[in-house]
Amino acid sequence: MKANELLYTEIVKRHLGTNLKLADSQVLLSKEDYVVVSITTEQPSHRLILKLAGPNAPLDAPFDRTYAMNQRVRQETSVPTFEAIAYDMSSSVVPYRYLMMTQVEGRLWAEVRHDLHDDDRCGIYRQLGNAVAQLHRIEYIGFGEPGNGDETTRAKVTDYLAALSDRARRRIRNAGHLDLFLALLQANKDVFNSIVTPRLTHEDLHPGNILVRCTHGQWELAGILDFDSAWAGGCESDLARLELWRGMTGPGFFEEYRQVNPISEGYPLRSSFYQLLWCLEYADPSEQHHTDTKLICDRLGIPAITFL
Template sequence: MVSEKDYLVLKHIVQRYFGKQCTLCEYEVLLRKVDYLVVRLTLVNPTERVVLKLAGPNAPILSPFDRTFAINQQVRKQTTVPTFEALAFDMSYDIVPYRYLLMTHIDGRLWSDVKKDIDLDDSQKLYQDFGRAVAQLHSIEYRTFGEIGIQGGINTSDPNYISALSNRAEQRIRNPYNRELFVSLLQQNECLFNDVVSPRLTHEDLNPGNILVRKRNGRWELAGIVDFDSAWAGGFESDLARLELWKGMIGEGFFEEYQTINPIPTNYTHRRLLLQLLWCLEYANPSEEHHKDTKNICDKLGIPVVTFL
């Protein structure tokens, strides 16, 4: 349930986009955090299902919806990757007491929710579909590394990938010691990144909760990739490194299909551990599994084990 105030906010946003004749029939809260909501709405006049993200000033989640809108337009224009259509956004707090992003709904289920029900043949097809889709995302090129702006260009231009990745780590790793550790490791291993010279769209959050699948004609298929809020013009190998770290995200057929569109440099394997460490330090979850993953990476890098409280 949402409060009466938030219900009026939902109604106001959809009527602002679709017109006063639009009726909000049903809603379902998909995600709720402090000052943050993701809601699926069922409408009449027009008959539509849409998804609305709301982020207030105290939301713990970075919500650059203006950037997400621009990235979504690029993905839809330059690839055939199945994804939502971003319909409207506002970052001002002038219209409602939230920043918001309004998008079309994708008919599908979270891959993580149905993975155990998918047989071997369909699982391989999904990995192939996923590999092609991720490679297409990584085919979107930018003039320079950095954060993507509201017009789809680069807000902050960095001279090279090491500089851009260091700046991003400074913004996204909360613990000062861990920030210093990661940037220091990058500088010590700068030579490993000399051949990363082509800025590409990098999603950075291709976790099982952002991959939608559906069953069509008796077979499971990729329905959509969502949530580009963390995306930037980076080194696309970061996505691959995280996918290899997250259990079950890469399977038979993924890399074969991926490389038909976007070949992977041979030096990627030398950079992979540092890219995986960035995710560990950024996520900083004190769970047993995250500590185990982080320890494994630290041991391979030959550095003291990082723990999280």
């Protein structure tokens, strides 16, 4: 993508005022036809994140959906997160879809968690457990992709297994892996019968999407980021993925989570299916990913899956 400061300035001025000046910009992520930029403005002063996606972007860019979810998170929970300021999906003003949001100040959990004292780390686990549980209290009228936030215009999907299967079709690129996963779901469909309430499911809670900061000597959760993969699903999928990631659950996490949102007795039976979906989505040929995937395959009683 050949985006530049003139383009950033045009977008920011459109929503925050024509007198605004761009003081600095820094590209945080750049892929073909997709870029994430940190922007600092003056007159008035803002610290912003701008995501732009062109027609050939390799990543899904459902910025309207992210905007709508952010509104609900900010209105219905106390979870620290960014404020989505504006989005445009038309590509008519500039030749890109975009989402503009406030920048959350903090440090990535991936960078600091190994250096924290045990008590500080436990404090973050407790805050994260509470925050994730709050997200999971947000309900939708049906399972699936929530769209742009207007729930009344969307068909009510009550079959969670059908919605999960459709989700897998969108996210597993290897046809053989997809067939295997769908067959596993069908063979174990009764395990999913108890999931009847669609909840906000982030699906991308990893150490690079969690910000923390030290305030007056106390470490605190500063923000949960990146809702671009979120959907109205079975929220316990987040718990399964959090348990798979190293360093995302620890002492106090589940205790705090259960204070806000109960965990179904059937969750342990379903967690390996959610984890396998993540492994097949990610499809990383690294030794660690192969080790993790084999462990999950062993639990499910299927041959180990490999990635090239």
